[in-house]
Amino acid sequence: MSKKSISGFPELLPADRAVEARVEDRLRATFELHGFAGIQTRSVEPLSALEKKGETSKEVYVLQRLQAARGGTPVALRSDTLGLHFDLTVPLARYVLAHSNDLTFPFRRYQIQKVWRGERPQEGRFREFTQADIDIVGQGDLGLHHEIEAAEVMLDALAALGFGPVLMEINNRKLLQGIASQVGVDRFEDVLRALDKIDKIGSTGVREELSAGGVDAERANALLSAAQITAESGQELRDAITGLNLPGAAGPLLLEGLDELAQVLDALIAFAPGQVRASLRISRGLDYYTGTVYETVVPGHERFGSICSGGRYDQLVADGRRVFPGVGLSIGVTRLVALLLSEGMLEGGSPSPALVFIAVTSEDERDRSVAVARSLRARGIPCEVSPNARKFGQQIRLAEKRGIRYVWFPGEADTQSVKDIVSGEQVEADPHTWTPDR
Amino acid sequence: MSKKSISGFPELLPADRAVEARVEDRLRATFELHGFAGIQTRSVEPLSALEKKGETSKEVYVLQRLQAARGGTPVALRSDTLGLHFDLTVPLARYVLAHSNDLTFPFRRYQIQKVWRGERPQEGRFREFTQADIDIVGQGDLGLHHEIEAAEVMLDALAALGFGPVLMEINNRKLLQGIASQVGVDRFEDVLRALDKIDKIGSTGVREELSAGGVDAERANALLSAAQITAESGQELRDAITGLNLPGAAGPLLLEGLDELAQVLDALIAFAPGQVRASLRISRGLDYYTGTVYETVVPGHERFGSICSGGRYDQLVADGRRVFPGVGLSIGVTRLVALLLSEGMLEGGSPSPALVFIAVTSEDERDRSVAVARSLRARGIPCEVSPNARKFGQQIRLAEKRGIRYVWFPGEADTQSVKDIVSGEQVEADPHTWTPDR
Numbered sequence: 109m110s111k112k113s114i115s116g117f118p119e120l121l122p123a124d125r126a127v128e129a130r131v132e133d134r135l136r137a138t139f140e141l142h143g144f145a146g147i148q149t150r151s152v153e154p155l156s157a158l159e160k161k162g163e164t165s166k167e168v169y170v171l172q173r174l175q176a177a178r179g180g181t182p183v184a185l186r187s188d189t190l191g192l193h194f195d196l197t198v199p200l201a202r203y204v205l206a207h208s209n210d211l212t213f214p215f216r217r218y219q220i221q222k223v224w225r226g227e228r229p230q231e232g233r234f235r236e237f238t239q240a241d242i243d244i245v246g247q248g249d250l251g252l253h254h255e256i257e258a259a260e261v262m263l264d265a266l267a268a269l270g271f272g273p274v275l276m277e278i279n280n281r282k283l284l285q286g287i288a289s290q291v292g293v294d295r296f297e298d299v300l301r302a303l304d305k306i307d308k309i310g311s312t313g314v315r316e317e318l319s320a321g322g323v324d325a326e327r328a329n330a331l332l333s334a335a336q337i338t339a340e341s342g343q344e345l346r347d348a349i350t351g352l353n354l355p356g357a358a359g360p361l362l363l364e365g366l367d368e369l370a371q372v373l374d375a376l377i378a379f380a381p382g383q384v385r386a387s388l389r390i391s392r393g394l395d396y397y398t399g400t401v402y403e404t405v406v407p408g409h410e411r412f413g414s415i416c417s418g419g420r421y422d423q424l425v426a427d428g429r430r431v432f433p434g435v436g437l438s439i440g441v442t443r444l445v446a447l448l449l450s451e452g453m454l455e456g457g458s459p460s461p462a463l464v465f466i467a468v469t470s471e472d473e474r475d476r477s478v479a480v481a482r483s484l485r486a487r488g489i490p491c492e493v494s495p496n497a498r499k500f501g502q503q504i505r506l507a508e509k510r511g512i513r514y515v516w517f518p519g520e521a522d523t524q525s526v527k528d529i530v531s532g533e534q535v536e537a538d539p540h541t542w543t544p545d546r
Numbered sequence: 547m548s549k550k551s552i553s554g555f556p557e558l559l560p561a562d563r564a565v566e567a568r569v570e571d572r573l574r575a576t577f578e579l580h581g582f583a584g585i586q587t588r589s590v591e592p593l594s595a596l597e598k599k600g601e602t603s604k605e606v607y608v609l610q611r612l613q614a615a616r617g618g619t620p621v622a623l624r625s626d627t628l629g630l631h632f633d634l635t636v637p638l639a640r641y642v643l644a645h646s647n648d649l650t651f652p653f654r655r656y657q658i659q660k661v662w663r664g665e666r667p668q669e670g671r672f673r674e675f676t677q678a679d680i681d682i683v684g685q686g687d688l689g690l691h692h693e694i695e696a697a698e699v700m701l702d703a704l705a706a707l708g709f710g711p712v713l714m715e716i717n718n719r720k721l722l723q724g725i726a727s728q729v730g731v732d733r734f735e736d737v738l739r740a741l742d743k744i745d746k747i748g749s750t751g752v753r754e755e756l757s758a759g760g761v762d763a764e765r766a767n768a769l770l771s772a773a774q775i776t777a778e779s780g781q782e783l784r785d786a787i788t789g790l791n792l793p794g795a796a797g798p799l800l801l802e803g804l805d806e807l808a809q810v811l812d813a814l815i816a817f818a819p820g821q822v823r824a825s826l827r828i829s830r831g832l833d834y835y836t837g838t839v840y841e842t843v844v845p846g847h848e849r850f851g852s853i854c855s856g857g858r859y860d861q862l863v864a865d866g867r868r869v870f871p872g873v874g875l876s877i878g879v880t881r882l883v884a885l886l887l888s889e890g891m892l893e894g895g896s897p898s899p900a901l902v903f904i905a906v907t908s909e910d911e912r913d914r915s916v917a918v919a920r921s922l923r924a925r926g927i928p929c930e931v932s933p934n935a936r937k938f939g940q941q942i943r944l945a946e947k948r949g950i951r952y953v954w955f956p957g958e959a960d961t962q963s964v965k966d967i968v969s970g971e972q973v974e975a976d977p978h979t980w981t982p983d984r
Contacts, residue, residue: 125584
């Protein structure tokens, strides 16, 4: 059997998986504190659903039953061919439409689940990873206050991970489109596509890309000046927009976007001072967003990229008859944990969840050790009975290798003791009453 | 976007998913109490690993990148073509070999993860489902006491789900092979294959199948008499084997298997009286087991089939140089939860994890409701702020539809109150001190 790892499909050792599981638990606990219900969607969607989203559709893994593949017939790609989902938003949209009669709106759901992208291996990206998403999906309408709330939930969730402050940068698609329109650039998609690359290719690159798309230098400069705006209050934002001295009068879309962004910004700054700012270069590329958009960086670790992104979408969930506007944010858990672990920014994990290792005096007396374990477990103390009855020194070394702090020596009924192998302290102990330091 | 469900890919509504998540949590808590470390393996394995296991290899989903599929080239099946794993045992075997230098043995791991099988849809089977596995894998050797321990962990785990007693039926491959050998049947695989179908095709069917394989009537009858043995103590088991009056003398394999089964049986019956018996018809088909094998039924609900199965394997994890014997059991979580839910055997779930719904008096006063929510959450009480400021009657109805028991009315600073919408009782309450009944 090949032992080789497969590029892009990461796997953790038990101690690191314990850290990742703790991260997932804390995210989940925060989401539930905020009244979000957890769901799991199937891992597959028909190609017709996966291909709706432009560029990402190239990265889908399609499935074929082995027997069919053995026949050597090419996969006949049809709209109902199954592919693995590449995010949790497309499945959510389908889930909401399929179950709308059984859900109550606004539907508040979180989802912590694996996704797959058939990236080219040489890009060094993950091809299987876990995302943690929250979304609030309304029926017909959805108040702006949910755009504030969703960000607060994620700020709470990231704070619960304990790795330090973050910087959430927000923008508003209406404001961005309003500016483009006032500047006189009609092809808003080109603007989004160009701005999305600003961190990679810089202002010069964006200017070139806009120019290639037929935007003249003056207009490109106006757009780039706007994109450089950051603000830490609604008033500062309004002043900066005024300071752009854009030609002509601001249109209703610009004014609506500005009002929304100013309102969301002031609320979030009050909630998490120093951790939120408006940044007009945040565009989120070609995604389906229509209002607030969010990205989040770890100050001092900008190379992580955005660890929590999302936005408001008005048209993603719709079936021609009804529309379900939503707002959602997503954390790339696998990547975030890998980065935080590599930087030592998360408390370490142990290879074993056991707190106590019960030594075995001899195989004939194993039952006495098992009885101690049952007493401890009945009081919620995780433990493991030694797999062997070797010399105590060897048993203690196994406990150490497993990262188990306490070793219990069953002795006779009135001579039981437990040793803290960190401090070296050994005390008499009763399995019905002794409690470990956690 | 198609709303249709896809046969074999089940999806739960939030209230049922809450039940399934609770089941997963309780399994996990039990496994960790017993010192099992949680891991996740990648979802894919190369075909070379997936095809080792005989029959199941037919049911694999292989992956193809969409771009390649678009080219219309047939999937060229190679040994490194990726397929979705169909169980958690093949990945464990590979994980242990790949990481043996970084693990401590016996390696105790649990794994709660999705698996996929490309079953034919008309069979009505799940094609995507969650399994919960525990395994103990030794290096070189693994004591018999782990065959007792692994079963105890699963009996504890199933008890923690609270749906009532189970019946675990155990057998031992050495005993079965020893009997076949003493009876004079050499092709043990045929015996396993035939016995595995006994619940479906009955004794007559098994006799026919053995006969087709060249086993004469006398030998088939001897095997079937043995397969009908059940015993509730080691002594009863020994007496029943003696009572078979098999021709000639018992070989060493039979005696070893009998000793092991008697010992495991007595220990497990002492642990869970009335919930364990030896049953010599349990064969586990063509799986890789070499010692104790386990199946578990819910008395009165035998149509569920086995809800928890597994066994001891000596050769599954090996790389030519080293061998890692193991023992493991597996619960099919998706199927078990679906069955228990359909029979009303699990406590129901709520569509929302929130315990408190905070009413909003008017949009201008939303901040006061948000402040109440923060106080409650700071004390670990999950809650949701009303999405709107409609009449209180309408807000209460939304809380009801979401299954949220308490509605909080923020009122003025000294007039806040909370209503239990189950009992109808409404009391004054302070968000910093009030505590819900859970």
